[in-house]
Amino acid sequence: MIAPVLYLIRKEFLQIFRDHAMRGIIFVVPLIQLMIFSYAVTTDLKDIRIAILDNDKTIASRNLISALVESDYFKLVSTAPNPKHLRHNLLTSDADVTLWIPLGFSEDLATGNGAQVALNVDGSNSSIALRALGYTEAVVRLQAMKSLESFIQASITIPSNQTPSTNWDLQDEDQIATSPRIVPQIMNPRLIEPVMRFFYNPTLESRYYMIPGILVLLITLISAFLTGMAVVKEKELGTLEQLMVSPLTPAQLIAGKTIPFVVLAYFELAVATTFAILWFKLPLVGSIPLLALCALVYLLVTLGVGLLVSTISNTQQQAMFTVWFFLIFGILMSGFFFPIENMPVIIQKITVINPLRYFIEIIRGIFLRGATFDDVLPNLLPMLVIGLVIFSAAIMRFRKRTK
Amino acid sequence: MKRILAIARKEFLHILRDPRSLAVSILMPLMMVLLYGFAIDMDLKNIRVGVLDFNRSAESRSFINEMVSSGFIVESARLSNRKEIEPGFRQNKYRAVIIFPADFSLSLVKDPVTQIQIILDGADGTSAATVANYLNAVTSRINLSYAKEDFGLDILPIETRTRVLFNPELRSAHFIVPGLAALIMMMICALLTSIAIAREKETGTMEQILTTPVVAPQVIIGKIFPYMVIAALDATLIFLVGKFVFGVPMNGSWFALAGYSLIFILIALSLGLLISSVAKTQQVALIAALMITLLPTLLLSGFIFPIASMPAVLQYVSRVIPATYYLEIIRGIILKGVNWYPRMGGILTGMSLFLIILAIKRFKTRLD
Amino acid sequence: MASLEQNTDNTAVLIQNLTRKFGKFVAVDNINLTVSRGEIFGFLGANGAGKTTAIRMLCGILRSSGGNAWVAGIDINKKPELVKRKIGYMSQKFSLYNDLTISENLTFYGGIYGLKRKVISQRSRDLLDRLKLVGFRNRMTGALPLGYKQRLALGCSVLHRPRVLFLDEPTGGVDPVARREFWDLIYELSDQGTTIFVTTHYMDEAEYCNRVSIMDQGRIIALGKPTELKQEHNVKTMQEVFFDVVQPVIT
Secondary structure (H helix, E strand, O other): OOHHHHHHHHHHHHHHHOOOHHHHHHHHHHHHHHHHHHHHHHOOOOOOEEEEEOOOEEEEEEHHHHHHHHOOEEEEEEOOOOOOHHHHHHHOOOOOOOEEEEOHHHHHHHHOOOOOEEEEOOOHHHHHHHHHHHHHHHHHHHHHHHHHHHHHHHHHOOOOOOHHHHOOOOOOOHHHHHOOOOOOOOOOOEEEEEEEEEEEOOOOOOHHHHHHHHHHHHHHHHHHHHHHHHHHHHHHHHHHHHHOOOOOOHHHHHHHHHHHHHHHHHHHHHHHHHHHHHOOOOOOOOOHHHHHHHHHHEEEEEEEHHHHHHHHHHOOHHHHHHHHHHHHHHHHHHOOOOOOOHHHHHHHHHHHHHHHHHHHHHHHHHHOOOOHHHHHHHHHHHHHHHHEEEEEEHHHHHHHHHH | OHHHHHHHHHHHHHHHHOOOOOHHHHHHHHHHHHHHHHHOOOOOOOOOEEEHHHEHHHHHHHHHHHHHOOEEEEEEEEEOHHHHHHHHHHHOOEEEEEEOOOOHOOOOOOOOEEEEEEEHHHHHHHHHHHHHHHHHHHHHHHHHHHHHHHHOOOOOEEEEOOOOOOOOOOOOHHHHHHHHHHHHHHHHHHHHHHHHHHHHHHHHHHHHHHHHHHHHHHHHHHHHHHHHEEEEEHHHHHHHHHHHHOOOOOOOOHHHHHHHHHHHHHHHHHHHHHHHHHHOOOOHHHHHHHHHHHHHHHOOOOOOOOOOOOOOOHHHHOOOOOHHHHHHHHHHHHHHHHOOOHHHHHHHHHHHHHHHHHHHHHHHHHHO | HHHHHHHHOOOEEEEEEEEEEEEEEEEEEEEEEEEEOEEEEEEEEEEOOHHHHHHHHOOOHHHHOEEEEEEEOEOOOOOOOHHHHEEEOOOOOOOOOOOOOOHHHHHHHHHOOOOOHHHHHHHHHHHHEEEEEEEOOOEEHOOOOOOOOHHHHHHHHHHOOOOOOEEEEOOOOOHHHHHHHHHHHHHHHHHHEEEEEEEEOOOHOOOOOOOEEEOOOOOEEEOOHHHHHHHHHOOHHHHHHHHHHHHHOOO
């Protein structure tokens, strides 16, 4: 029962290792992909190019500028001589953002009249624009809050060496007079300060979030593409027919055709994971056995897809196109690049049948957050169901052909 | 000319008769532009935040209300103790948890500064930074409203007058559509062409054609012409969908757009030819086309991921990728209305000439 | 039925009213045939006459729409999987793995028939000797001349010592000398008691068969020994017999 399967597996490996191109596809290409993807697919925004026109030229305006430039996000590309020049900077894509600090900025700031700055953003690349906007506003807001605080401090004139509890019954007639709406017992500014703490990835390295997704892509390519092509190749050669007239059962045939790619996919996953941990310092918080288990369930899906595609394709080209077609949409709607919760509700509902979505979430959870079996179960179950459906459909179609 | 047409006709028939080729060349681009246009939104919406409120006062409630009313944040979980925080993160129930200490409302009136703790899921670093930014903004708004009530201040000391040029509503479709056009043209021209030629080599029909009195350039032109037509068709389709479905404006000249697109198509076709002159099988052609043309266009051209954030090496690489220039040019034409790009246009033209000559040379030597 | 089972010693293939329809098209129309053990049976017919469909049913990879058949005494409809153990099959594509060596191909095909490793290596040695392939055992199959591939394909399909060997156009594209050598091997197998069920285009090859049938439009329209058939139609070659029986139906 088992022996014939071993011969099938042995044959498959012989063929794979003998093929020059295949060796490259399996051993070299994935590492190159991992390198390029991991370095390129970064959504951190660094070095936003900002052009600034400072008409005010005071300490206050320079404080604002240095707050921007000293934050990691900005790179000052030009100090424009006039507003027209700022616009030109955006038109020619020399800057992503321009800031104009008009004359009178510091004066308005000092008198509390509300100083204004003009922030223009190049919206043509909305992914940059959106975050550039957010970061710039955040820096300006921080400056604003600083002066708001000092303004409040100044207006309530609490002696700075006194602790708040002793302020409790201190009444300042003058202040009540200037701010008639103030409730008398409040001596003290109501000021909330959020203390932020980032779990799991305190440096907010976007790469850590992307690499687990890249691992998913790599094993998807290996398992779905190669299985599909391996079966279709035998069809093209006529050897599949030869196997069909042999006493091999469909189960043995399927096992012999899929197990080599399960092995390769695990090998690939192990190599790529090790590489990601050693080279990119990707943390692996969760358990490796759990990761292996979830990968097995996912492989049920991809191998099923490969087999299913092979039953509806007569040439390798057809098989490639079909897998490619589904893969593109699978990746797009998996939350790999773009969070699913941002998508329109109808598309969010469609993603329920996307196995990639579940596995990417699982693998991110295991790697970064140390997700346990209970944590991944809500994603593992639907993936298992999809896998069983696809795989049994593939087996059924496969058997039908043999009948 | 007749011979070229005969080859082109044969190639068209190949594509039209195979439903899968047709799906990949027409249906897929269309579905991609619709999906990308609808599904991709860089702006975080519906940020799920969990609340752990030890204070349960009017103040903490009003903070939460203010937070939710912004429209970007939804309260997705209400926690009762700190132990629940981590499992919730692991099950991805929220991106952040906001914790009001038991003495929150008291501290507000008593202490100069009242702290609340916000714990964020840093796993998705970029989103975490954005969420932190939103929550900071909410806090600032609340502080300002307190300042207004307490001290009669009604404006922020510094106000930003923000204007977004060229794409005022920051619709992602506006920047995705041009990028997608580049990607699809690359896919059709480079990937399909190289696979089509590899297929002929595998089945031996290439030899068949070569034994006829057709000369190399005729074979090349005849074979690539249909893909050129399809690529142009796809690009037109994408721009039209962009304009009429997603309301992408057209601020520049269609003529300039067509001109630069033609140069880009020529580059993509030459790349396809070059790959096919090296690749003997369809498998190898596919992998090579993916690695040399599609992935760089998708990842390194600034299509989605900002080039400025990449390591220096990849930034240099991005400069030899045609799509980098093409993208910037067509985004400029479509959104900014700038039609003339002497430097980038020159680089593109240079690239296309270089690649065309190289492709024809390699193709010829291979045939002789 | 009981009598049929008893007959299995002499009867290798028994076909009764075997029919196969694809939609409305009747590919195999109610054929009846008996082939004895050790016989070389030529299954002739024009392209599309239904030969391949009939063979696929006999090999247990295609269900019949009606009628039944027994191959090596086994019911093809009830136990198609068992049929596969008893038969060998070689098609005109030679179905070999070009990127495996000769001995790797043999080992593989022996392995999937469940032969023990020792048995495989023993029989491979014998076969390579008989097929005159000993010196090429570690050559890559893809680089072999067509005639060698053909002999190897035959070797792969008899390694498990099948009772009935189905050969579907086994000599397509091979030169006359190689064809002659191939038929010598077939006679050898037949002498050892293997039943050979062969389809061919070459009417001179039909002369080598003990008996032949000619199929047209799904039916068997002629059956008998080549000498009998030639006598019956009063012609000198099988080619002429073929034209004689097939032509009227085509026009």
